[in-house]
Amino acid sequence: MNLIHQSQLAKEHAYCPYSKFRVGAALLAQDDKVFTGCNVENACYNLGVCAERNAMSKAASEGYRSFKAIAIASDMSDQFISPCGGCRQFMREFGSSWEVYLTKPDGSYLKMDVNELLPVSFGPDDLSMEKVFNIPNK
Template structure:
């Protein structure tokens, strides 16, 4: 996936051992951190826990979990939580995100709002959809949100052209 520099290893033990190595982050390590983040989820209404671990281009990892609210639309998904945390600490460029839930029969997939939120920060970074056993499916943001609209579509030239067409 382009410039993604996550070291691919096989076996949960190897991934866990390299999780804290200062020079590299493994896919398995990133998934492990998303599973850990899921434990902090606040979801008293849906009981659907989600965790995310976001790898920035400077190799920092930001985690997030879903936080529900009695007023449903005020809740925040794990993916947006992790991205907002990263942005609030100065990161705007990401290599990958791993998403974890308690679903055993299928890989967790981000909601439409999270897909668009991820797209704001690029279309080609990796997204790891996981299961609790650590298995995963790798996609990228553009595969999750094809024919998407992003910041580059907001240039003044394009906005003027689009508005003149209507």
């Protein structure tokens, strides 16, 4: 699958001098445009950004809001790379039914969707739900 190959190419750009854990992502928009991303670490460790969020931010910053799929690549040969909790929530922002391909370097993959990765999620629609405003403030 081409998207998986593109995620593997994106991994080559990973900036991970601290963890040495390379990750790449390739995000397929509804019009078939592909946005790639890699993890970018920082000497201030907690500022590092995941490959998946980089790809989604690149797309969003160019006006894209709707996606068909994302493929994620790493160097782990024994295990499919799985997105972190933060990236799952970031994916959820753009819908819960699009596809996520967890891959291995040999190109094998596990196909899931956002809802499977983040069930009973909190998303944009929840902000428009009816609220109770008369909660006493002590």
